[in-house]
Amino acid sequence: PSLMHLLLPVRHRFLAALSSLPWRRHLCSSISSRSTATTTADDDLEHWLEHAPAPGAELRGILTAAKYGGQHRVSMIPGSGIGPELMAVVKQTLLAARAHVDFEELQTSAEGAVTPEEMRRIVMSIQRNGVALKGNLESLEASTDFISIGGAAAKNAQLRAKLGLFAYVQRCKSIEGLPTRHRDIDILVVRQNTEGEYNQLEHFNVDGVVESLKVVTEARCRQIAEFAFQTAIKTRRKKVTAVHKANIMKLSDGLFLDVCRQVAQSYPDIEFNDMIVDNCCMQLTSRPQQFDLMLLPNLYGNIVGNIAAGLVGGAGVASGMNVGSRCAVFECGVRVSGQAMRGRDLANPCGLLLASADMLEYLGEAADARRVRMAVLAALAGGVRTRDLGGSAGTNEVTAAIVDWLQQNSA
């Protein structure tokens, strides 16, 4: 007992020293600031930014924040298609926002044919930096002979598997002023990102017969379900809907559904229901406002994510984040390469800019994130929109409008 009395003050001093470390202090402050944030429904922009906030800094793995000389270091992978031109827009915008971000650019070969060496370098960079902003890694031509390239892994999926990015989070929220058929949509799509149909385990059984394996594991289902409910708590959402096809795929989707139900029991404050995927798609076109957080396996998440993105305005305004336990990769919500739009000043940069705002939030730069989001929304509200949103501006014009706003409204 006497030894304990001696040691106790040491332990107290140690803990006090720990709490003064910058990362711990930052984490404490960001959580406390979130809990006191108020929502004002009058101002539309405020409403958009504060109500049911996007998952932010709390998701970050503490140990992987790369910050040198006060600047966060973020891997940037332009990829192919419209990726390079949109990444240039992002750099310009973040410069105007005076965000403390340095980009480590990782180029891939022309036409996005990623060599193993390039893939290794990309993975290493993201593991080192912990955060990345990414375009589409490879874009397969329309007339590709898919069977002949069957053995090779799909590069984007391979990257997600190597980095352990088990969750894909996509925020689909109605933007005021955009010509959409539905209003007041605010859906958070949480999708399992690594297993299920995307395992690429296929073979020719005999000539003319192909078997494709969909593998579902309890561990991954539990991981994504826990993640979904934790995210629901952090973003103050009330309801989680699991989407499945367990009436037909009784074992695989049945396992997913059982695990989701089990995990739901540990969170009695959050309402939980489940829906079959085809009924879900029908409900999305008639009454999308009924959905809050949606929890899905890989393929259905792809489908429903795209539907939800289409309902709020399309590929140009959706942002997504791939989340792992040690790193996060941000990208356009809808993974299109946009080959047809390349180099023609047609691409809509808003999706990638909103993704970069999510990235800033994840890095803990909430104020910068907010300013970038406000700039994008101001441009959209002001009518400066690209063709896919019913406007007539080009990429450069939209970028100029956003940069101008940021320069005029510097913090």
Place this chain on the structure above:
Amino acid sequence: QPSYKMPSHQLLLQLMKRPSQLLQASRGLSAAAAGGTRTVTLIPGDGIGPEISNSVKKIFAAAKVPIAWDEVDVTPVKGPDGQFRIPQKAIDSVNKHGIGLKGPLATPVGKGHRSLNLALRKEFNLYANVRPCRSLEGYPTPYKNVDLVTIRENTEGEYSGIEHIIVDGVVQSIKLITETASRRVAKFAFEFALREGRRKVTAVHKANIMRLSDGLFLKCCREEAHKHPGVEFAEAYLDTVCLNMVQDPTQFDVLVMPNLYGDILSDLCAGLVGGLGVTPSGNIGESGAIFESVHGTAPDIAGKDLANPTALLLSGVMMLRHMQLGEFADRIEKACLDSIGDGRARTKDLGGGATCSQFTDTICSRVA
């Protein structure tokens, strides 16, 4: 060579057995129908099934369609080996007539029953599910001027039902794609497009991820496209189609795809035009075709004269077109759509106040 004259129904069976001549056979049959009455199997189904089947019979009679109905019940019965099966009478009926119209079937609860829809599909080898989605004038939804058809491979793919538990906590589900089935549905899609005067067939796939399976499906579609140069062909990724479908569905014409994608997309498109209550559906097979309504049995309104027969009626219209009785099909369809357009005549689920019988009578008076 047999020296007796073959009875006409056996002649029909012989004709039906040659799938490549199915189109010619139906043309031959319509020549027979010009003189006489064609018999069609009717499966009323459960719940609201009997009422809406009666509505359809009444409307067809009012339009003087040369069709006789052979009503059968497909509730499974226990066979001599203890297995539940569709009654032989029903199987014989559909085999004999080659065409069926089916109402909603209740999903059997309990052991020993397979899904009836699945059993019917396997029995008659119904390989293509055709669902036209057209905006109803008079029942507006946020989506205007939709006019597309989804053609879905109906026998294999993700719904093969082959699943295993590898070890505790790891499950594997097998998606099976064969060249035969893919080629068959692709061929049907192009022939359908040519017959119905459609411009373009789009193959929907995810071959960037599922390279061998969807790649094989796509290869068959491309080959059939070469053989049918009169129809434009395009390919699109499933996620892109979903994204574009909810923004601008008018850009799509005929869509052909494997089983799972077809299931989801056809329900998505049905939602665009008003839901399953107004969507017709046809299952085409090598030895027959069954047209059906795809909504549920609605046990809560069964027997109360509240049901909406539109889905079954429009499926009947699809059936008439398949049987080359297009003139009758057009008349009945017009009567039905006009009645829906007249706000007072609609049933409750479409926002009107009419009962099922009133709605039926309105259509009968329009079509006579």
